[in-house]
Amino acid sequence: MVYAIMEINASDDLLPNITLGFKLYDSCYNEVRSLMGAEWILSGKQNVVPNFNCNKDIMPLAIIGDLPSKASLPVARILGLYRYPQVSYGSVHPPLSDKKQFPSFLRTIHNANYDVFALAQLLKYFNWTWVGIIYSDNDLGRSGAQLVTQEIEKNGGCVAFHEILPIVNFMESVFRIVDVIQKSRATVIIVYCTIESFIPLIEEASLHNITDKVWLGTSLWTISSDFPKNKIRSTLNGSLGIAVQNGNIPGFKEFLYNIHPSVSFDNLLIKTFWKNAFQCVWSENEIYNNSSLTQLIKDTVRCTGKERVDTIDPNVFDVDNFRVTHKVYTAVLIVAHALHQMKNCVPGKGPFKDGSCADIYYHQPWQLLHYIKHVNFNNSAGEQIYFDENGDLPLYLDILNWQMFPNGSNQYVYIGGFDAQAPKGQELKIQDNKIIWNVGNGQIPVSVCSDPCPRGHRRATIQGQKICCFDCLPCSEGEILNPNDDSECLKCSEDKWPDVMKEKCLSKPIQFLSYDETLGSALACISVLFCLLTFSVFCLFIVKRKTPIVKANNRELSYLLLISLMFGFLCSLPFIGRPNLKTCMIRQVLFAVIFSFCISVILAKTVTVIMIFSATNPDSKLKTLVALRIPVYIVPVCTMVQLILCIVWLATAPPFAEFNMAAEIGKIVIECNEGSRVLFSCVLGYMGLLAAISLLVAFLARKLPDTFNETKFITFSMLVFASVWLTFIPAYLSTKGKQMVAVEIFAILSSSAGLLVCIFIPKCYIIVLHPEMNTKQYITGRTARNQDS
Numbered sequence: 201m202v203y204a205i206m207e208i209n210a211s212d213d214l215l216p217n218i219t220l221g222f223k224l225y226d227s228c229y230n231e232v233r234s235l236m237g238a239e240w241i242l243s244g245k246q247n248v249v250p251n252f253n254c255n256k257d258i259m260p261l262a263i264i265g266d267l268p269s270k271a272s273l274p275v276a277r278i279l280g281l282y283r284y285p286q287v288s289y290g291s292v293h294p295p296l297s298d299k300k301q302f303p304s305f306l307r308t309i310h311n312a313n314y315d316v317f318a319l320a321q322l323l324k325y326f327n328w329t330w331v332g333i334i335y336s337d338n339d340l341g342r343s344g345a346q347l348v349t350q351e352i353e354k355n356g357g358c359v360a361f362h363e364i365l366p367i368v369n370f371m372e373s374v375f376r377i378v379d380v381i382q383k384s385r386a387t388v389i390i391v392y393c394t395i396e397s398f399i400p401l402i403e404e405a406s407l408h409n410i411t412d413k414v415w416l417g418t419s420l421w422t423i424s425s426d427f428p429k430n431k432i433r434s435t436l437n438g439s440l441g442i443a444v445q446n447g448n449i450p451g452f453k454e455f456l457y458n459i460h461p462s463v464s465f466d467n468l469l470i471k472t473f474w475k476n477a478f479q480c481v482w483s484e485n486e487i488y489n490n491s492s493l494t495q496l497i498k499d500t501v502r503c504t505g506k507e508r509v510d511t512i513d514p515n516v517f518d519v520d521n522f523r524v525t526h527k528v529y530t531a532v533l534i535v536a537h538a539l540h541q542m543k544n545c546v547p548g549k550g551p552f553k554d555g556s557c558a559d560i561y562y563h564q565p566w567q568l569l570h571y572i573k574h575v576n577f578n579n580s581a582g583e584q585i586y587f588d589e590n591g592d593l594p595l596y597l598d599i600l601n602w603q604m605f606p607n608g609s610n611q612y613v614y615i616g617g618f619d620a621q622a623p624k625g626q627e628l629k630i631q632d633n634k635i636i637w638n639v640g641n642g643q644i645p646v647s648v649c650s651d652p653c654p655r656g657h658r659r660a661t662i663q664g665q666k667i668c669c670f671d672c673l674p675c676s677e678g679e680i681l682n683p684n685d686d687s688e689c690l691k692c693s694e695d696k697w698p699d700v701m702k703e704k705c706l707s708k709p710i711q712f713l714s715y716d717e718t719l720g721s722a723l724a725c726i727s728v729l730f731c732l733l734t735f736s737v738f739c740l741f742i743v744k745r746k747t748p749i750v751k752a753n754n755r756e757l758s759y760l761l762l763i764s765l766m767f768g769f770l771c772s773l774p775f776i777g778r779p780n781l782k783t784c785m786i787r788q789v790l791f792a793v794i795f796s797f798c799i800s801v802i803l804a805k806t807v808t809v810i811m812i813f814s815a816t817n818p819d820s821k822l823k824t825l826v827a828l829r830i831p832v833y834i835v836p837v838c839t840m841v842q843l844i845l846c847i848v849w850l851a852t853a854p855p856f857a858e859f860n861m862a863a864e865i866g867k868i869v870i871e872c873n874e875g876s877r878v879l880f881s882c883v884l885g886y887m888g889l890l891a892a893i894s895l896l897v898a899f900l901a902r903k904l905p906d907t908f909n910e911t912k913f914i915t916f917s918m919l920v921f922a923s924v925w926l927t928f929i930p931a932y933l934s935t936k937g938k939q940m941v942a943v944e945i946f947a948i949l950s951s952s953a954g955l956l957v958c959i960f961i962p963k964c965y966i967i968v969l970h971p972e973m974n975t976k977q978y979i980t981g982r983t984a985r986n987q988d989s
Contacts, residue, residue: 201222201224201264201528201529201532202222203449203451203452203455203529204528204529204532204533204536205220205221205222205532207451208220208532208533208536214536214537214540215536215539215540215543218539218543218560220536222260223241223260224469225237225240225241227265227266227267227271229267229268229271229396230271231268231270231271231273231274233271234265234266234271234272234274234275235271235274235275235278236248238263238275238278238279239278241259241260241263242278242279242282242284244258244259261285261535261539261565261568262284262285262286262287262535262565262568262572263275263279263284263285263286263287264287264288264289264528264531264532264535265286265288265289265290266288266290266291267288267289267290267291267524268290268291268394269291269292269293269296269312269340270293270338270340271291272286272288272291272293272296272305273291273293273295273296276296276302276304276305277301277302279304279305280301280302280303280304280305282304282565283303283304283564283565283566283569284304284565284569285304285306285535285565285568285569285572286304286305286306287306287307287308287531287534287535287572288305288306288307288308288309288531289307289308289309289524289527289528289530289531290309290524290527291307291309292307292309292310292311292312292315292340292419292420293312293339293340294311294312294313294343295339296311296591297311297590297591297592298590299589299590299591302591304565304566304569305591306534306572306573306587306591306592307591307592307593308527308528308530308531308534308593309419309444309524309527309593310419310444310592310593310595310597310620311590311592311595312340312344312418312419312420313344313347314595314597314618314620315344315392315418315419315420315442315597316344316347316348316351316392317351317618317620317627318442318597318599318618318627318628319348319351319390319416319418319442320348320351320352320354320355321618321627321628322416322440322599322628322630323352323355323357323388323416324355324357325628325630326644326645327644327648328357328387328388328645328647328648329356329357329358329647329648329649329668330357330358330360330385330386330387330388330647330648330649330668331352331357331358331359331360331386331388331389331390331416331647332359332360332361332362332363332380332381332384332386332388332389332390333345333348333349333359333361333362333363333389333390333392334363334364334365334377334389334390334391334392334393334401335362335363335364335365335391335392335393336364336365336392336393336394336397337364337365337366337367338367340394340420341364341365341392341393341394344392344418345362345392348390348392349362356667356668357668358649358666358667358668358669360384360385360386360649361380361384361386363376363377363380365377365393365397365398365401370400371400374400374401374404375404377401378401378404378405378408378410381405381410381413382408382410385649386647387412387413387414387645387646387647388413388414388416388645388647389413389414389415389416390416391415391416391417391418391421392418392420393420393421394420394421395420395421398417398421402415402432402435402436403432405435406432406434406435410435411434411435411437411638412638414438414439414440414637414638414645414647415435415436415439415440415441416439416440416441416442417439417440417441417442418441418442419441419442419443419444419597421441422441422442422443422600422612423441423443423444423521423523423524423600423612433602433604433610434604434638436602436604437602437603437604437610437636437638438601438602438603438635438636438637438638439601439602439638440599440600440601440602440615440635441599441600441602441612442597442598442599442600442618443523443597443598443599443600443612444523444524444526444527444597444598445523445526445596445597445598445617446521446522446523446526446598446614447522447523447525447526447527447529447530447579447581448522448526448580448581449522449525449526449529449580450580452519452522452525452529453519453520456509456517456519457509457510457519459473459509460505460509461474461503461505462505474503474507475503477507477509477512477516477517478501478503478507478512479501480501480502480503480504480507481500481501481502481503482502482503521612523598530579530585530593533577533579533585534572534575534585535568535572537575537577537585538568538571538572538575539560539568539571541571541575542557542558542560542563542567542568542571543560545557545558551570551571551574552567552570558571572587573587573591574587575587594620594621595619595620595621596617596618596619596620596621597617597618597620598614598616598617599614599615599616599617599618599628599630600612600613600614600615601613601615601634601635601636603636613634613635613636614634615630615631615632615634615635616628616629616630616631617629632644648668649665649666649668649669649670650668650669650670650671650672653670653672653686654672655681655701655702655703656674656675656680656681656698656701656702656703657672657673657674657675657681658672658673658674658675658681658682658686658687658688658689659671659672659686659687660672660673660687661687670687674702675689675698675702676689677865678691678692678697678698678865679691679692679698679702680692680698680699680702680703680704680705681702681703683703689702692705693705694861695707695708695859695861695868696708697865697866697867708861708866708867708868709866709867709868710859710867710868710870711864711867711868711869711870711937711938712777712778712779712869712870712871712938712941713775713776713777713938713941713942713945714776714777714778715776715777719938719942720776720777723772723776723942723945723946723949724772724773724776726949727769727770727772727773727945727949728769728770730769730949730952730953730956731766731769731770733956734762734765734766734769734956735762735766737762737956737960737964738759738762738763738766740964740967740968741755741758741759741762742759744967744974747967747974748974748975748976748978749963749966749967749973749974750963750967752910754804754805754808757801757804757805757808757835758805758960760797760801760835761798761801761802761805761955761959762960764794764797764798764801765798765952765955765956767790767794768794768795768798768948768952769948769949769952771787771790771791771794771948772791772945772948772949774786774787774790775787775941775944775945775948776941776945778870779857779870779871779872780857781856781857783857783872784854784855784856784857784872784873785850785854785855785856787872788855788872788874788880788883789846789849789850791948792842792845792846792883792884792887793839793842793843793846795887795948795951796838796839796841796842796886796887796890797835797838797839797842798952798955799838799887799890799891799894799921800834800835800837800838800839800890801835802894802898802914802917802918802955802959803834803838803890803893803894803897804832804834804835805910805914806894806897806898806911806914807834807897809910809911809914810897810900810911838890841886842883842886842887845879845882845883845886846883848879849875849876849879849880849882849883852875852876852879853875853876853879854875855872855873855874855875855880856872856873856875857870857871857872857873858870858871858872858873860937863936863937864936864937867937869936869937869938871937871940871941888925891918891921891922891925892922894914894918895915895918895919895921895922898911898914898915898918899915913958913959913962914958914959916958917954917955917957917958917959920951920954920955920958921951921954921955924947924950924951924954925947925951928943928944928947931943931947932944932947
């Protein structure tokens with residue numbers, strides 16, 4: 201303050217030809233003494249006369265101060281009655297911004313609520329969700345703790361414990377709080393209290409060697425120089441604190457280094473500073489007064505005046521960082537600029553009634569207060585200085601990191617700042633590479649009640665615990681973690697499925713039995729190969745059509761059976777590939793008609809064999825039916841019935857392609873919906889009926905002459921056919937997706953191959969390898985009978 205007034209008085213631009221003076225009152229960090237000083241100023245003498253001013257000529261224009269909020273509160277209430285300007289450089293209590301209660305109070309330091317906002321942003325930035333709070337048992341501590349708790353919970357965090365530093369039974373509470381700190385899982389502790397309350401707490405914590413905690417401090421104690429013990433410094437090492445923004449005061453460092461008793465030996469402040477800084481005394485009277493019984497006079501150091509100020513520990517006498525000091529400097533400049541504006545007021549354009557101005561030498565306090573409220577100028581650093589409607593300056597806070605070095609020295613390192621005027625969410629700027637942590641091996645310390653859930657897991661609250669203490673449960677099948685709320689999972693839509701981490705829904709892959717995959721191409725190749733094999737047999741039968749084994753049992757039916765088997769093998773091909781409306785309508789109908797035709801031919805062949813051998817028996821009753829040529833009608837009639845069923849099916853409720861979301865997990869299966877299940881069952885049931893009749897007829901004719909074993913082959917082929925389709929039913933029902941189609945194709949190929957092998961391969965064997973057996977005598981069995989005779 202002295203330096204600022206000296207600088208103003210020496211300025212030719214600010215208040216030229218006007219000299220400012222000052223009076224200093226030491227409140228000794230006590231609200232009673234601060235109030236007494238205010239009363240002395242208002243009364244003009246130390247014998248206070250309330251509501252009277254006994255010496256107006258030496259009435260100060262404004263009051264700069266006080267530092268603690270507890271001292272400014274009573275002073276501001278009294279000064280507000282008189283609209284007497286008061287500019288504080290250190291009182292941060294939030295209610296002081298209420299202009300209804302404190303109309304003449306302004307301050308160059310921030311509102312303490314911004315400490316809370318900055319702390320909440322720090323917790324969010326480092327993802328600290330489980331923290332402890334310790335606060336003073338006063339209005340500032342209680343309101344601050346309440347606000348910081350609200351901000352923490354608003355950001356999703358929790359408070360592990362609240363502890364009060366009371367005024368009475370102080371040390372008992374300190375012991376209990378230290379025990380709570382040691383037992384708590386919270387790594388981060390917010391200390392919202394004044395320096396005089398914090399020192400006993402941190403001293404006790406250092407005695408218990410509590411070095412695994414990160415202390416978060418407010419501007420009430422962060423930059424205090426009252427931590428002389430290395431033990432305390434090591435406890436606070438790595439901690440973070442909110443501090444008043446560092447400011448630049450040109451020439452002030454040199455002014456401090458030029459302090460010397462010889463300049464003004466009668467100045468009590470300088471003499472006291474000298475004694476405390478160099479641990480010396482000025483006179484023998486001081487030696488005797490300050491010596492104890494165990495201290496010798498010769499051990500006492502006397503002040504010589506040759507001591508150098510620049511040798512003092514910078515942690516005690518910091519001449520490079522001006523924080524609260526800069527706020528004092530700014531407060532003096534504000535009053536000076538307000539007086540300068542008052543002095544330069546042009547009559548008729550003034551701010552008061554009828555454009556009047558105030559006389560700088562004879563003005564009322566409320567007139568100067570008006571100018572102070574509306575002051576607007578740039579300081580030496582180019583920063584704009586003005587008050588908002590609450591009497592507060594534009595806010596910017598520094599974030600500091602306590603760093604201790606091996607030699608025992610420590611410093612506050614600037615690691616970022618909090619700008620209250622920045623856009624929401626961008627107020628905090630942190631330089632992580634500058635931070636040195638006391639815990640965590642260089643990594644950011646973790647302070648959570650429960651470890652974060654792994655990907656794809658949601659938070660499940662534990663009954664009776666705070667929301668920050670939780671269990672982790674995996675999201676159910678088909679769900680992803682809600683990106684906006686990690687305590688719930690969201691169901692993906694039917695056409696989507698979670699990724700591996702269950703963080704987002706991806707489109708389900710579309711699945712069908714394709715020619716491009718191994719299974720589809722393999723089945724297609726097998727189908728074509730069997731078709732070619734059947735065609736080879738057909739060609740062989742055409743070439744050998746005049747041989748007895750081909751002519752026996754109606755060769756035309758054999759030709760029809762071979763042709764139907766060729767189409768039977770090929771009818772599996774529409775089952776492969778992407779289903780659509782046409783393929784869905786064609787494939788089951790083709791399969792049903794072709795296999796009905798095939799079984800009808802087998803039934804006709806069986807009946808033909810029975811009728812031929814019955815005709816040779818004179819006593820047979822079936823002899824009369826031979827002339828009716830019944831086998832000729834079996835094939836078209838039986839096939840026609842199936843064809844009519846299929847036409848009705850296609851006309852009423854035909855099959856269609858559909859997307860099956862539930863067939864396979866995480867996939868969309870394109871499959872054919874059979875439409876009417878009743879008609880589809882009728883089609884299959886009719887084919888099964890034909891197969892059962894053919895099997896029964898062949899089984900009854902199995903005892904025909906051994907040399908002609910056609911009925912045995914037919915019986916065996918129908919057994920294979922029936923076995924394949926009976927095993928197909930459970931296999932089909934137990935599979936899903938494209939495997940269902942593969943099972944049906946396999947059943948078609950297996951049953952067709954069974955008919956081909958059982959009925960025609962034995963004949964091919966005789967035709968190709970044993971032509972001597974391809975005779976009428978051998979087939980009718982006469983050769984064997986002649987030999988027997």
